[in-house]
Amino acid sequence: MLRTIESGSRSYEELKAWGDCINRTLVNLDFFAESPEFSGSYHYMIAEDCVAARLFGTAHCTARSQRRLREVDNDFVLLIYLRTGQAMVSHRRYAGAVPEGSFIAFDSSRPHELIMRERFDHLVLRMPKARFVSLHPAISSMLDRPVSGPAAEMQAAAGILDMIVSLGGAMPSTVSTMSETVVKLLGDWLVKDGEGEVGRAVRHDLLAGRIMKCLEDNFTDPDYSPTRLAGAMGISRRYVDSIFAEMKSTFGKAMLEKRLERCHLLLSAPQFRDRSVTDIAFESGFNDLSHFSKRFRERYGISPRAVRKSAA
Structure with missing residues (x-):
């Protein structure tokens, strides 16, 4: 268990300043370190709705606690590349070691913990979650497990992320496109690695x-x-x-739910009041009106005709 270094010490003040900067630009986190010799540096740039950063430091722990979740309602992804230093990670369905050279994607709306027990060098990309998951059909699987390996796609993604940080805020539209390229490359690798555990998943x-x-x-x-x-x-x-x-x-069950949702939507809409309950039920996939009425009442606690009447 990592403990906060002594308040008032030089290392404590450096950890606090380092953490405050990250909290302002990336995500609200709690920071802990047990070494009295903590040191770290942080470089970042902002382009449109993305933030790219490079972090150097010594052993410490960061945690996105329930308290932090309540303080700020964030909904983005932190994509981290471990250039050097392995980590211990706890996030969603994954808990374990992550080797140097890996990518990790943290969902800011969920608690997580990242423990570094040695010096590290990380590249970080922050992107709205909706944008992140829309860029590739496979990329959302990264939110449940880290990925690593010598694949060309991963090396290219790391190289582009490094270039983004080096641009230092220049050409924001280009940086935004480059950020999307990083995510798409990782998604391509996830599909390509079909024989590995991640690829199968x-x-x-x-x-x-x-x-x-x-x-x-x-x-x-x-x-x-x-x-x-x-x-x-x-x-x-x-x-x-x-x-x-x-x-x-x-x-x-899945078919029934979709059919009931469609019926409820049409029965609730005034523009469809000229359509009979029977027509709507049959057009939605039901072929037995009594079965439909029974299931509808079980699902919504009200009869189909009562829903139709309230929408008139």
Whole structure:
């Protein structure tokens, strides 16, 4: 357990000043160090909605605690490249060592802890989470696990991130484009590394996304079945069932939820009041009106006709 160095000492003041600068420009964190000889330096630049930084320092711990989450409601990603120094990380579903040369992505809306027990040199990119996850279909998997390896994509991403910091705030539009390139390169590597543990997880996540998209496109078809879905995906029916089980659901439950959501939306909208309840139910994939009414009441605690009446 790391303990804060003695208040009033030179190292304490340096840690505090270092932490205050990071809190102002990157994210609100708590800082701890057990060595009486802490030292660190911090260089950063801001371009549009991104911040790029390079951090040097000695052993310490940073934590995004529940208290910090309550202080500031942030919703962005901190992408960190460990140029030198290995780390211990606790974040979302991952807890363990992260070797030198790895990338880590922290979700600022979740608690996390990063422990450095040796000198380190880090590159950091802060980007709004919505923008981060939109840049590549595989990149959100980085929020659950660090990635490392000698792949060309990772080396290129690290090199571009280094160049971004070196620009020192010049050409903000170019820096914004370069930041997106870093994220896309990492996403490409995640897909390419299909045989590794991370790659297998990414392929699984992408397949789950494709399954949900297929459901979205076909839920109004009353005859659509898990067998047809499996055939469209090129996988077995058992694999389809296992993916829904991981999402704490089933094919039938997912289809029912989408159909009920569509019915509730149309019944609540005044512009559709000329459409009968029966027509809306059947057009949404139901083929039994009594079954629809029963499930609708179970889901929303009110009958379909009562929803229609309140929207009139």
